[in-house]
Amino acid sequence: MSNPVWIKHASQLVTLATEHKGPRTKEAMSKLSIIEDGSIWVENELIQAIGTTEELQRKYATRIDEAEIIDAFGKLVTPGLVDPHTHVAYGGSREREFEMRLEGATYMDIMNAGGGIHATSRMTREATEEDIFAQTKKRLDSFLAHGVTTIEGKSGYGLNVETEIKQLRVMQRLQTEHSIDIVPTFMGAHAVPAEFKGKEDEYVDLIVNDMLPRVAGEKLAKFNDVFCEVGVFTPEQSKRILEAGKALGLVPKIHADEIEPYGGAELAAEVGAISAEHLLKASDSGIAAMAKQGVIACLLPATALYLRENPARGREMIDAGVPVAISTDCNPGSSPTTSMPLVMNLACISMRLTPAESLCAATYNAACAIQMEDKVGSLEIGKQADIVLWNVPNYQQLQYLFGVNHVNSVWKKGVKVVG
Numbered sequence: 001m002s003n004p005v006w007i008k009h010a011s012q013l014v015t016l017a018t019e020h021k022g023p024r025t026k027e028a029m030s031k032l033s034i035i036e037d038g039s040i041w042v043e044n045e046l047i048q049a050i051g052t053t054e055e056l057q058r059k060y061a062t063r064i065d066e067a068e069i070i071d072a073f074g075k076l077v078t079p080g081l082v083d084p085h086t087h088v089a090y091g092g093s094r095e096r097e098f099e100m101r102l103e104g105a106t107y108m109d110i111m112n113a114g115g116g117i118h119a120t121s122r123m124t125r126e127a128t129e130e131d132i133f134a135q136t137k138k139r140l141d142s143f144l145a146h147g148v149t150t151i152e153g154k155s156g157y158g159l160n161v162e163t164e165i166k167q168l169r170v171m172q173r174l175q176t177e178h179s180i181d182i183v184p185t186f187m188g189a190h191a192v193p194a195e196f197k198g199k200e201d202e203y204v205d206l207i208v209n210d211m212l213p214r215v216a217g218e219k220l221a222k223f224n225d226v227f228c229e230v231g232v233f234t235p236e237q238s239k240r241i242l243e244a245g246k247a248l249g250l251v252p253k254i255h256a257d258e259i260e261p262y263g264g265a266e267l268a269a270e271v272g273a274i275s276a277e278h279l280l281k282a283s284d285s286g287i288a289a290m291a292k293q294g295v296i297a298c299l300l301p302a303t304a305l306y307l308r309e310n311p312a313r314g315r316e317m318i319d320a321g322v323p324v325a326i327s328t329d330c331n332p333g334s335s336p337t338t339s340m341p342l343v344m345n346l347a348c349i350s351m352r353l354t355p356a357e358s359l360c361a362a363t364y365n366a367a368c369a370i371q372m373e374d375k376v377g378s379l380e381i382g383k384q385a386d387i388v389l390w391n392v393p394n395y396q397q398l399q400y401l402f403g404v405n406h407v408n409s410v411w412k413k414g415v416k417v418v419g
């Protein structure tokens with residue numbers, strides 16, 4: 001058992017604690033619960049106490065000598081960031097497509113010509129499990145260095161039973177061999193593989209009859225995601241896949257209305273998805289339906305920027321009562337980044353979230369989007385000691401000084417992993 005850690009004198013300790021459970025909406029997204037001259041006592045992987053430095057000084061007066069003391073004077077402390085949408089486990093790289101898009105090709109042009117997701121699928125099929133493990137591990141290290149302590153990770157570059165399982169196994173291994181928590185999502189419905197061109201429904205049959213039962217049977221995923229998009233999976237096919245997953249205990253998520261308006265937001269509300277992702281082209285009625293059902297909008301402003309598209313209507317979604325989370329979408333095509341701080345900056349700049357809303361969207365609401373809010377996403381007694389110390393004095397500066405990594409140190413389950 002390691003020594004207790006006492007972080008004290010934080011100029012702002014942003015806890016995000018509240019009585020209310022579940023995803024936060026409207027004004028609740030701005031209530032950060034800030035303690036000035038804040039202090040946390042960490043022991044046995046968990047947060048044991050939280051309050052002002054004076055309060056904890058009194059509480060632990062007889063045990064101070066045991067603790068490793070971290071002086072956070074002049075610095076900000078927040079929960080570890082949570083990234084609720086990544087495609088982190090893959091093989092290869094696609095920098096040539098970046099150039100092609102700058103030369104005028106669209107994302108879908110490249111995908112329809114056999115590149116895009118198909119290109120990564122080929123490279124992921126060819127790579128050994130060891131290769132994918134090593135490449136993914138590096139990306140997880142980079143997430144940690146940017147203050148991210150929990151991520152979701154999707155399969156979806158296998159597009160056949162064997163390779164989908166290979167990706168999910170890599171994530172399962174990383175969950176035990178890397179300090180980041182990685183919550184797995186099955187996304188066999190990320191694209192229709194080349195060998196099923198013209199036989200799309202047969203690929204849907206394969207997902208429903210073979211892949212989903214195998215993934216659920218081996219407990220390799222918690223969520224089931226579909227790319228519901230013109231030219232990829234129709235709303236009907238998406239619904240079939242999501243309902244089949246639900247029957248096996250997998251919670252639905254949807255890549256919805258990213259490139260074209262396609263009723264994805266509405267479908268998310270209809271099937272009871274925990275979240276709908278992207279939503280660049282979500283309709284007013286789709287947004288209203290999500291607000292009514294409490295579907296979390298997982299918005300990906302780095303992807304919109306990278307594809308040079310207009311961002312999702314984050315401000316309007318919050319005002320309409322949709323709980324909003326944000327994410328990197330870390331993937332080799334539309335958003336090759338591991339920087340949640342950049343995503344927080346972009347959420348403010350491009351979607352007009354306030355700095356407080358952006359922080360809630362990257363912590364507590366993000367944890368809700370992957371059903372991890374009982375363990376992570378806020379600093380509260382009994383939760384995992386996933387903590388970031390930032391080289392700025394307040395959360396507003398974290399959002400204002402953009403494009404810079406302000407991380408000083410990171411603790412995962414009470415163990416210092418960065419800094």
Ligand code: NIG
Binds near residue numbers: 120329
């Ligand atoms: O979320 N839109 C679909 N899937 C990913 C991109 C995957 C890729 O291009 O490799 C996304 O943006």
Ligand code: FE
Binds near residue numbers: 085086277329
């Ligand atoms: Fe994605």
